[in-house]
Amino acid sequence: MKRVIAILITTFMMAGIVAADEEVLIDFDQLSADFTITDPNIGDHQENQRTIVDFSKEAGSSFSEQDRAMMKTSLAIKNWEILLSSSSRTVVNQEYSLARQAQVREDAPESHFPGKYVLGVRVHFPTEMYNAWAFIKPPFEIPAYQDKTTMGGDGALTVAEEDKGKGDMFTNIGVVKNVGVLKSLTMNVHGLNFPHKISVIIKDASNQEQELLLGHLEFDGWKPLKWENPNYILEVRNRSLRAYPLYPKTAPMVKLLGIRIYRDGMHEGDDFIGYIKDISIVFDKAVLTGDRDIDDERVWGILQKREEARRNAELRRLGNIQVLRYLEIQKMHHEEQDQQQPAGGQQQQP
DSSP states (O other), X not given: OHHHHHHHHHHHHHHTBOOOEEEEEEEGGGGSOOXXXXXXXXXXXXXXXXXXXXXXXXXXXXXXXXXXXXXXXXXXXXXXXXXXXXXXXXXXXXXXXXXXXXXXXXXXXXXXXXXOEEEEEEEEEOSSSSOEEEEEEOSSOOOSSBOOOEEOTTSOEEOOXXXXXXXXXXXXXXXXXXXXXXXXXXXXXXXXXXXXXXXXXXXXXXXXXXXXXXXXXXXXXXXXXEEEOTTOOOXXXXXXXXXXXXXXXXXXXXXXXXXXXXXXXXXXOEEEEEEEEEEEEEEEESSOOOSOSSXXXXXXXXXXXXXXXXHHHHHHHHHHHHHHHHHHXXXXXXXXXXXXXXXXXXXXXX
């Protein structure tokens, strides 16, 4: 097998062409609400089981163990948030800008993702003639290195022995590792003829953010929007080649920070509706890992320790916000179901 790989590498080198890998950065079909948490105080709420995180550590001592067991959130589609630009952030615009889980009809053509769940977005842009944007972001910054957890019958999250030290809980759910040079990024979007533009914001291992503009949404139906790296060098002989120390120096990755919709002031405002299925990237590997004799991260845990402070700070911020929301839901006045919704079962909106 190693001989075959060596032959392939030699062939590409002789041809002077670089072969790139392709992986899914995020697929919203994997973030459907598939797990129910029953809370006696605020009722049932749906979460995505694979991406659940616990924020109860930030709740203080006044909560019971039963309350703490309910304090969890996830990357479920319904939890994604929309932040408007400061000039657009009125009460009405922010209230009616939200994300929802949507499903493609089962009898759709095969190329239209039949039966798949997608991220549905509604943005209530201002109608005045000035530029505005909406930032669609996950409920918390996606950790690059976090071990997979499973939820027990008591609601506690634990890490299985075979998953310790791998840090791959969010791999392909917002994170792709071992990324060297990014060649391209593609997003599958369902447009409804809006003239707005869309971009993707990513972050690398050095905490450098990059915004990739994909183009406009003035089309009807599904379409792959693509960003191509203008600085990508195809010819190997033209590249600057050097060897780098491996673990823990080389730990490159990219992760998704969010998606931004731009509305030009000359275009019509008010409601924007769009749907996003997935985002994938094409890239050169930073390191040819192969079958290493020793799992370095499992032995030393350096990468997880480096990110632990930042992850804990993010979880504290998330925890404080979620605890306040948890309390606010309990304090809110809840009308009877027949008074709150019209006969069709849909809550009225402007």
